[in-house]
Amino acid sequence: MTECPECGATINLPPGTEVGEIITCPDCGVELEVVSLNPPSLELAPQVEEDWGE
Amino acid sequence: MVSASIVGASGYAGGELLRLLLGHPSFKVKQVTSETWAGKPVHFVHPNLRGRTELRFVKLEDLEPCDVLFLALPHGQAMYQIEHFASLAHYIVDLSADFRLKDPADYRRWYEVEHPAPHWLPLFTYGLPEIHREEIRSSRYVSGVGCNAACSILALYPLYRRKLVEMAIVDVKVGSSEGGSKPTQASHHPERAGVMRPYAPASHRHLAELVQELNFGEKPQIYFTVTSVDAVRGALATCHCFLKEPVSEKELWKIYREDYGAEPFIRLVSAKQGIHRYPDPKVLAGSNYCDIGFAVEEGTNRVVVMGAIDNLMKGSAGNAVQAANLMLGFPETAGLDFPGLHPV
Amino acid sequence: MVSASIVGASGYAGGELLRLLLGHPSFKVKQVTSETWAGKPVHFVHPNLRGRTELRFVKLEDLEPCDVLFLALPHGQAMYQIEHFASLAHYIVDLSADFRLKDPADYRRWYEVEHPAPHWLPLFTYGLPEIHREEIRSSRYVSGVGCNAACSILALYPLYRRKLVEMAIVDVKVGSSEGGSKPTQASHHPERAGVMRPYAPASHRHLAELVQELNFGEKPQIYFTVTSVDAVRGALATCHCFLKEPVSEKELWKIYREDYGAEPFIRLVSAKQGIHRYPDPKVLAGSNYCDIGFAVEEGTNRVVVMGAIDNLMKGSAGNAVQAANLMLGFPETAGLDFPGLHPV
Known part of the structure; x- marks a missing residue:
């Protein structure tokens, strides 16, 4: 169990997750990189800013 | 039964x-x-x-x-x-x-x-x-x-309960079903379709409920405006909150999770990607949800909190x-x- | 489970x-x-x-x-x-x-x-x-x-089963969700909003299903046209049926009750008053109903049968x-x- 650095949501790393994998925070949708498994910790992955063009 | x-x-x-x-x-x-x-x-x-x-x-x-x-x-x-x-x-x-x-x-x-x-x-x-x-x-x-009051109060309550807000301007967008089933000149389709029509720009009765429900020892300084838009159901309250002290987005998540994390009908919707990032009444029609989202403005004390409902349901x-x-x-x-x- | x-x-x-x-x-x-x-x-x-x-x-x-x-x-x-x-x-x-x-x-x-x-x-x-x-x-x-086929077949089936129809022209009005979730130039909101856009005026693939399902010994003579209108969900098939022999409205009720009276998802909607007289997909969004109604034209052999569905549900x-x-x-x-x- 760990926390999303952006919004603080608790995140359970599913079994079989590997370091370097990108997962998505279910609450704030930000992309996170798994930096360690024991203890589990996540960092903000580089973001691609979508342009809505509105 | x-x-x-x-x-x-x-x-x-x-x-x-x-x-x-x-x-x-x-x-x-x-x-x-x-x-x-x-x-x-x-x-x-x-x-x-x-x-x-x-x-x-x-x-x-x-x-x-x-x-x-x-x-x-x-x-x-x-x-x-x-x-x-x-x-x-x-x-x-x-x-x-x-x-x-x-x-x-x-x-x-x-x-x-x-x-x-x-x-x-x-x-x-x-x-x-x-x-x-x-x-x-x-x-x-x-x-x-009141439908406009419901989405506004729910959006603002966690900040007012903690006495964080200096002043707030609530700008609500609403669908036509708020006016009820009696036809009027203003609700006649050729007049009502496609409008962005300021409805009660400077005084709306639902303000009374906000002032009553968000008073935690001091009369809240809130301004309220309603604009009719092209929809049948739906109310979206965009709350421009000017806080006494700036807060981070992470703190906001903590505050709103603390108050609403266990609520069956409130969902926190503040996402960084996808087309459904912030609350939108369009997807709530017929449901009892109030979706709440927020955005912190860099370098100012403004936080925009958004509350969306179906005015005929949660409203x-x-x-x-x-x-x-x-x-x-x-x-x-x-x-x-x-x-x-x-x-x- | x-x-x-x-x-x-x-x-x-x-x-x-x-x-x-x-x-x-x-x-x-x-x-x-x-x-x-x-x-x-x-x-x-x-x-x-x-x-x-x-x-x-x-x-x-x-x-x-x-x-x-x-x-x-x-x-x-x-x-x-x-x-x-x-x-x-x-x-x-x-x-x-x-x-x-x-x-x-x-x-x-x-x-x-x-x-x-x-x-x-x-x-x-x-x-x-x-x-x-x-x-x-x-x-x-x-x-x-097929969504357009579903409402058309259900509307026409009782008449074709009884071999009453000489020829039929099916004119379907549809919402934008029929096109699926992939955006195109044609589905771009400024291009799609408010259209009455003939989509496949003279040949639509759903006709194949009608011909297959309404063949009771002779290949049905049916013409099919689709027009996109300003809605997200919904399909309304207006079936212009030219019968071999004229029938009265009362006989039509008898025919449609006989076939559909006990059906859980078909409702017969042909009313003489109120604003909801004939089937309208607008009120069916999210439901699995197919509403069917009909009108007999005096002095000709034309009967107009209407079938409405939510294309994402019954369709x-x-x-x-x-x-x-x-x-x-x-x-x-x-x-x-x-x-x-x-x-x-």
């Missing part, structure tokens, strides 16, 4: 209430009244209910005792008949504004009426479960919420059933599990 | 199917696939489902065996993978057109493709319960219906669940009791 009747069931809120009660595991609809449509089958007015019930509208004078009486009359009617209604049912849920405010002076100011039954005002509980759950549980008389009939579930001791989500449609 | 998985669950039909299965008393959703959205929570794509499930999309290659496999892929995909899908589940319900038609020649003509698995065509039952209920009950493989996902209920022996209306909203 608990017997429930609806007074004023031919309107949009009354019709939505009837849809919910017909699908509710613990309520049995006894009577539904409408002076105009008395004797006619309900699906003449509510086409979605065709084949669902044999019920016909009855006149108010034929109303019989029941366990729960839902009042869905236009504003300014229930207040003159409350003694009669109270004689017919142990529980009353009033969807109108007639018993929402505590101070009779507010009725003089916002509804230009001298309240005829002021002694009833303290007997009614303001029916927003997320804020008055325990009180509602033990109440016999509960008043519904009216759905909220009334949620409150009634609490009053009767049913599961709070009973009869309210429709998640909404997408696309719609 | 019966386990069900959805292949292609990020589209509109797949998303609607997921909404229905999540709310279904007897189905347990096991996996939902999407190549584009693999790993992401379903509510990223289906915002109405936020808070309803923790499910995330998986890749097709990770699909595991289950009891019922719903295929919601674009046309022209399932037909190349049917052996693999059949190895994973006892029952298959395919929402695409890949196994709807019996004659491979129809696929060459309407879908410009040489069907890669023609030997599977006779194994699939055309999944319209009102017409093939007993067959579906004993089928393992059922194909979904796709709702109908698929109705068929699956029959296949699995569940009550036919299980998970399909939402009556639709009004106003909406």
Whole structure:
């Protein structure tokens, strides 16, 4: 169990997750990189800013 | 099964209430009244209910005792008949504004009426479960919420409860069903379609509820504006909050999770990607959800908090059933599990 | 509980199917696939489902065996993978057109493709319960219906079954969700809003289904036209039927009651008063109803029969669940009791 650095949501790393994998925070949708498994910790992955063009 | 009747069931809120009660595991609809449509089958007015019930509208004078009486009359009617209604049912849920405010002076100011039954005002509980759950549980008389007020109060409550807000400007966008089922020149389709029409730019009666419900020791400084847009259902409150001290987005998540994390009908919607990043009433039609999202402005003390609802559901009939579930001791989500449609 | 998985669950039909299965008393959703959205929570794509499930999309290659496999892929995909899908589940319900038609020649003509698995065509039952209920009950493989075809066939079936029709012109009005979730120049809002845009005026692939399902000894002479209008959901088939012999309105009621009187999802809507006189898809959004109405023209042999549905429900996902209920022996209306909203 760990926390999303952006919004603080608790995140359970599913079994079989590997370091370097990108997962998505279910609450704030930000992309996170798994930096360690024991203890589990996540960092903000580089973001691609979508342009809505509105 | 608990017997429930609806007074004023031919309107949009009354019709939505009837849809919910017909699908509710613990309520049995006894009577539904409408002076105009008395004797006619309900699906003449509510086409979605065709084949669902044999019920016909009855006149108010034929109303019989029941366990729960839902009042869905236009504003300014229930207040003159409350003694009669109270004689017919142990529980009353009033969807109108007639018993929402505590101070009779507010009725003089916002509804230009001298309240005829002021002694009833303290007997009614303001029916927003997320804020008055325990009180509602033990109440016999509960008043519904104003739709624009509901989404605004729910969006602002966590910040006001913690006394973080200096001043707020609430800019609400609304659909046409807020105006009810009576046609007017302004609601005539060629006039109403595609508008972005400021409706009550500088004074809207729902402000009274915000000031009442968000007063934690000091009268909140709130400004309120409503604009009609091209939709039938839906209300979106964009709350421009100027805080005493800036907060980070992470702190906001903590605050809103603390207050709403366990709420069955509030979802926090502040996403970084996808096209559904912030609350949008469009996907809430028919559901009892209030979606809340927020955005912190860099370098200023402004936080924009957004609250979206279906004005006929969490802003009216759905909220009334949620409150009634609490009053009767049913599961709070009973009869309210429709998640909404997408696309719609 | 019966386990069900959805292949292609990020589209509109797949998303609607997921909404229905999540709310279904007897189905347990096991996996939902999407190549584009693999790993992401379903509510990223289906915002109405936020808070309803923790499910995330998986890749097709990770699909595991289950009891019922719903295929919601674009046309022209399932037909190349049917052996693999059949190895994973006892029952298959395919929402695409890949196994709807019996004659491979129809696929060459309407879908410009040489069907890669023609030997599977006779194994699939055309999944319209009102017409093939007993067959579906004993089928393992059922194909979904085309949305425009569904409302047209249901409207015309009672007249064609009795060989009353000389010729019919079917003029269907449709909403934008028929085009699916992929954006195109034509679906770009400034281009799509407010249109009355003839879509396939002289040849539409759904005609193949009508010709197949309404052939009672002679090839039906039917003409088919589709026009896109300003709506998201909904399909209304206006069927201009020229009968061999004129019939009275009373006889029409008798014919349609005889065929549809006991049907849970068909309502006859031909009223003399009120604003909801004839079928209108607007009030059917989210419901599995097909509303049918008719009008007899004085002095000619024309009868106008109207069939309205929600293209994503009775025209796709709702109908698929109705068929699956029959296949699995569940009550036919299980998970399909939402009556639709009004106003909406």
